[in-house]
Amino acid sequence: xxxxxxxxxxxxxxxxxxxxxxxxxxxxxxxxxxxxxxxxxxxxxxxxxxxxxxxxxxxxxxxxxxxxxxxxxxxxxxxxxxxxxxxxxxxxxxxxxxxxxxxxxxxxxxxxxxxxxxxxxxxxxxxxxxxxxxxxxxxxxxxxxxxxxxxxxxxxxxxxxxxxxxxxxxxxxxxxxxxxxxxxxxxxxxxxxxxxxxxxxxxxxxxxxxxxxxxxxxxxxxxxxxxxxxxxxxxxxxxxxxxxxxxxxxxxxxxxxxxxxxxxxxxxxxxxxxxxxxxxxxxxxxxxxxxxxxxxxxxxxxxxxxxxxxxxxxxxxxxxxxxxxxxxxxxxxxxxxxxxxxxxxxxxxxxxxxxxxxxxxxxxxxxxxxxxxxxxxxxxxxxxxxxxxxxxxxxxxxxxxxxxxxxxxxxxxxxxxxxxxxxxxxxxxxxxxxxxxxxxxxxxxxxxxxxxxxxxxxxxxxxxxxxxxxxxxxxxxxxxxxxxxxxxxxxxxxxxxxxxxxxxxxxxxxxxxxxxxxxxxxxxxxxxxxxxxxxxxxxxxxxxxxxxxxxxxxxxxxxxxxxxxxxxxxxxxxxxxxxxxxxxxxxxxxxxxxxxxxxxxxxxxxxxxxxxxxxxxxxxxxxxxxxxxxxxxxxxxxxxxxxxxxxxxxxxxxxxxxxxxxxxxxxxxxxxxxxxxxxxxxxxxxxxxxxxxxxxxxxxxxxxxxxxxxxxxxxxxxxxxxxxxxxxxxxxxxxxxxxxx
Amino acid sequence: xxxxxxxxxxxxxxxxxxxxxxxxxxxxxxxxxxxxxxxxxxxxxxxxxxxxxxxxxxxxxxxxxxxxxxxxxxxxxxxxxxxxxxxxxxxxxxxxxxxxxxxxxxxxxxxxxxxxxxxxxxxxxxxxxxxxxxxxxxxxxxxxxxxxxxxxxxxxxxxxxxxxxxxxxxxxxx
Numbered sequence: 001x002x003x004x005x006x007x008x009x010x011x012x013x014x015x016x017x018x019x020x021x022x023x024x025x026x027x028x029x030x031x032x033x034x035x036x037x038x039x040x041x042x043x044x045x046x047x048x049x050x051x052x053x054x055x056x057x058x059x060x061x062x063x064x065x066x067x068x069x070x071x072x073x074x075x076x077x078x079x080x081x082x083x084x085x086x087x088x089x090x091x092x093x094x095x096x097x098x099x100x101x102x103x104x105x106x107x108x109x110x111x112x113x114x115x116x117x118x119x120x121x122x123x124x125x126x127x128x129x130x131x132x133x134x135x136x137x138x139x140x141x142x143x144x145x146x147x148x149x150x151x152x153x154x155x156x157x158x159x160x161x162x163x164x165x166x167x168x169x170x171x172x173x174x175x176x177x178x179x180x181x182x183x184x185x186x187x188x189x190x191x192x193x194x195x196x197x198x199x200x201x202x203x204x205x206x207x208x209x210x211x212x213x214x215x216x217x218x219x220x221x222x223x224x225x226x227x228x229x230x231x232x233x234x235x236x237x238x239x240x241x242x243x244x245x246x247x248x249x250x251x252x253x254x255x256x257x258x259x260x261x262x263x264x265x266x267x268x269x270x271x272x273x274x275x276x277x278x279x280x281x282x283x284x285x286x287x288x289x290x291x292x293x294x295x296x297x298x299x300x301x302x303x304x305x306x307x308x309x310x311x312x313x314x315x316x317x318x319x320x321x322x323x324x325x326x327x328x329x330x331x332x333x334x335x336x337x338x339x340x341x342x343x344x345x346x347x348x349x350x351x352x353x354x355x356x357x358x359x360x361x362x363x364x365x366x367x368x369x370x371x372x373x374x375x376x377x378x379x380x381x382x383x384x385x386x387x388x389x390x391x392x393x394x395x396x397x398x399x400x401x402x403x404x405x406x407x408x409x410x411x412x413x414x415x416x417x418x419x420x421x422x423x424x425x426x427x428x429x430x431x432x433x434x435x436x437x438x439x440x441x442x443x444x445x446x447x448x449x450x451x452x453x454x455x456x457x458x459x460x461x462x463x464x465x466x467x468x469x470x471x472x473x474x475x476x477x478x479x480x481x482x483x484x485x486x487x488x489x490x491x492x493x494x495x496x497x498x499x500x501x502x503x504x505x506x507x508x509x510x511x512x513x514x515x516x517x518x519x520x521x522x523x524x525x526x527x528x529x530x531x532x533x534x535x536x537x538x539x540x541x542x543x544x545x546x547x548x549x550x551x552x553x554x555x556x557x558x559x560x561x562x563x564x565x566x567x568x569x570x571x572x573x574x575x576x577x578x579x580x581x582x583x584x585x586x587x588x589x590x591x592x593x594x595x596x597x598x599x600x601x602x603x604x605x606x607x608x609x610x611x612x613x614x615x616x617x618x619x620x621x622x623x624x625x626x627x628x629x630x631x632x633x634x635x636x637x638x639x640x641x642x643x644x645x646x647x648x649x650x651x652x653x654x655x656x657x658x659x660x661x662x663x664x665x666x667x668x669x670x671x672x673x674x675x676x677x678x679x680x681x682x683x684x685x686x687x688x689x690x691x692x693x694x695x696x697x698x699x700x701x702x703x704x705x706x707x708x709x710x711x712x713x714x715x716x717x718x719x720x721x722x723x724x725x726x727x728x729x730x731x732x733x734x735x736x737x738x739x740x741x
Numbered sequence: 742x743x744x745x746x747x748x749x750x751x752x753x754x755x756x757x758x759x760x761x762x763x764x765x766x767x768x769x770x771x772x773x774x775x776x777x778x779x780x781x782x783x784x785x786x787x788x789x790x791x792x793x794x795x796x797x798x799x800x801x802x803x804x805x806x807x808x809x810x811x812x813x814x815x816x817x818x819x820x821x822x823x824x825x826x827x828x829x830x831x832x833x834x835x836x837x838x839x840x841x842x843x844x845x846x847x848x849x850x851x852x853x854x855x856x857x858x859x860x861x862x863x864x865x866x867x868x869x870x871x872x873x874x875x876x877x878x879x880x881x882x883x884x885x886x887x888x889x890x891x892x893x894x895x896x897x898x899x900x901x902x903x904x905x906x907x908x909x910x911x912x913x914x915x
Contacts, residue, residue, distance in 0.1 A: 348825040719763035
């Protein structure tokens with residue numbers, strides 16, 4: 001049978017031809033400010049499709065291949081409220097949609113800003129924020145620019161319910177502090193899993209901040225769609241779209257760290273500084289677009305043995321071969337060479353000058369430690385909106401991380417790869433119903449001399465371990481009047497070193513009800529985290545103990561329930577309140593047994609609490625304020641002869657107050673973060689424990705293509721520590737100059 | 742000053758006051774700190790510190806070790822008190838749970854990757870608390886830590902010229 005005569009091929013050609021004929025509409029227009037000035041580089045999207053565009057220097061945009069029927073078009077630009085328009089598009093038609101954006105902080109005394117509808121991708125498809133069944137916090141490009149931060153973690157740190165402990169993210173107290181081995185939060189970059197293949201931790205500098213459009217923080221278990229590591233939540237970093245025409249951005253930053261506030265703590269005779277430079281350039285046509293970012297920074301650090309050099313590069317290319325089809329290839333690479341300040345020096349551990357501890361100095365046993373860390377990923381994504389009812393995407397990705405820790409006696413290294421692929425479809429089979437199905441495969445490997453699984457004490461052993469994962473998932477949403485009900489599940493199979501398959505099923509049921517008192521949401525779901533290869537196979541010495549492997553570790557699991565409400569309390573006040581309850585089983589923790597330490601499934605825990613986020617425009621012109629508060633009850637339950645106790649490194653109260661004031665081109669603002677004293681810590685329980693109380697201030701001037709932003713982090717130079725004998729960042733001044741073409 | 746300005750000033754003042762009680766310098770104690778549970782004392786140093794020294798630390802054993810297997814039953818397990826490498830007498834604090842301890846000692850550790858199998862090579866006893874009134878083996882003094890209190894004056898000498906391998910206590914040495 002020849003191909004030409006194949007009835008299947010004929011049918012496919014006919015179907016695709018029909019689909020193409022039905023998708024030839026063009027949506028075009030302009031995006032301007034309220035004063036009529038064109039806004040170049042604004043993002044315009046057809047919500048729920050792969051179609052998008054960026055305005056040129058005259059503020060014009062054009063999207064060809066728009067699907068027929070009812071579509072929603074959105075326009076966004078830094079510093080402005082997003083705008084949306086809904087229209088019906090007819091085949092072969094050209095529809096003009098012009099947007100006039102208003103600043104995100106109103107400049108008119110009597111006008112109350114209405115919170116914009118926000119698009120999130122928590123359900124692996126675009127949906128409005130108030131349609132998500134779980135809590136989602138969004139850090140927009142406006143927030144990123146306003147905070148003048150340098151890395152993604154700095155930007156996410158002040159999000160409601162989120163706390164970082166020495167680079168380790170906690171969402172509602174999920175992870176605590178486990179020194180990077182196994183995060184209970186999953187990092188996605190444009191939907192691609194990006195946790196390290198060996199340690200399961202997160203490299204927050206994997207993506208240059210210049211490339212980040214927004215960050216979505218999904219709270220609570222997300223394993224029903226995302227699988228392992230989404231036990232406590234998901235952080236999805238969405239990178240910028242590329243604009244048509246030539247575009248460039250140069251971002252230079254510099255600053256200084258405060259010296260120790262007491263002379264007896266001085267450890268160097270100069271003021272430490274940091275400086276960096278990033279350059280981004282892109283060019284695009286209607287069919288092909290590409291962009292490059294390169295840069296780096298140096299930091300002297302704020303304490304002894306804390307210098308760091310960072311280099312990064314990223315690239316993104318987009319090809320629009322036909323209407324409603326988008327092919328994206330992107331990648332990023334970052335390299336760090338950093339001194340490693342381990343625990344600070346306590347009496348006798350250094351030139352202590354008669355002090356019980358020296359928080360800016362390190363213990364002599366940690367002298368000379370140095371880490372080289374390289375990480376990068378490449379990914380290819382094909383997205384197609386095949387019809388009004390069907391969209392699909394396929395992606396492949398490769399994440400590579402490597403590290404070398406240089407220290408006395410021996411060096412540790414690990415080189416890990418994670419190859420992944422996913423096929424996903426979203427269909428609307430009937431009115432009010434959306435079904436998402438997909439399958440994922442991944443293969444991780446690590447070649448290392450520390451995660452070897454070697455049970456002897458022989459030095460110099462180098463081994464390779466592999467892990468294969470396969471998953472299938474599906475979720476359906478049905479609209480019943482004002483209620484949306486969502487049900488779905490994911491099954492994950494995993495095999496380590498070619499061994500037998502283990503399976504975990506993660507179901508979730510949720511719903512959203514729109515009422516006159518806001519949108520109510522409820523969900524119940526199961527999450528899990530598979531042990532990392534590092535936890536299974538770590539074999540090293542933490543003097544005087546031998547850390548021995550445990551290949552039979554099982555996944556951690558948890559059931560999580562949430563009930564929330566998002567509502568406009570008054571014309572000037574918006575609230576989002578949620579109560580949550582998580583029952584966690586078999587949490588993996590290190591246990592001491594005689595002369596050895598081993599990771600084991602030890603802890604049965606309960607985490608429950610309340611999340612409150614308020615956004616207000618008080619009766620002061622040009623001022624916005626926000627409050628985020630999380631109450632957390634986190635307790636390890638009694639087991640065998642071990643009594644129950646608070647989970648370590650979890651604050652009971654986490655409060656963030658923010659205020660921003662804008663007048664024409666000038667804006668000032670600040671955040672105050674309070675994290676209550678930990679009820680329990682590990683390693684050094686007798687050390688003084690303090691609450692975290694940090695005030696960040698900021699100011700900016702924007703004039704045409706230039707902006708200058710100042711940030712004074714920890715403005716009151718509050719000296720404190722939240723992880724064992726590790727000084728938290730001191731007062732740091734940063735000045736960032738950005739030029740955009 | 743308007744009501745609004747007064748409110749803003751009050752908020753700024755409250756914030757500043759809330760943030761001014763961070764860590765502060767603290768002198769090395771010369772007696773057991775209040776609310777401290779464990780033992781404290783002064784260590785004096787004798788002899789030349791070997792160049793290959795990694796660190797010297799203080800730990801305690803409930804019972805005097807009777808075999809190599811008992812060597813890792815010391816307390817505290819994860820954060821022993823680190824001693825300076827020589828110099829003037831040094832006051833140490835060693836957090837310990839309440840109980841009876843038969844051996845409070847200083848351990849010298851040689852540079853290198855330590856494991857249970859090379860402990861004989863890399864670890865040395867370099868001094869311990871003695872009490873002539875006690876009758877425990879090797880002349881070590883018994884120390885009692887009561888609940889909620891500390892035991893002071895557990896003083897001893899670290900002699901870098903007279904260090905003993907672990908196998909000295911469990912002969913024969915290889």
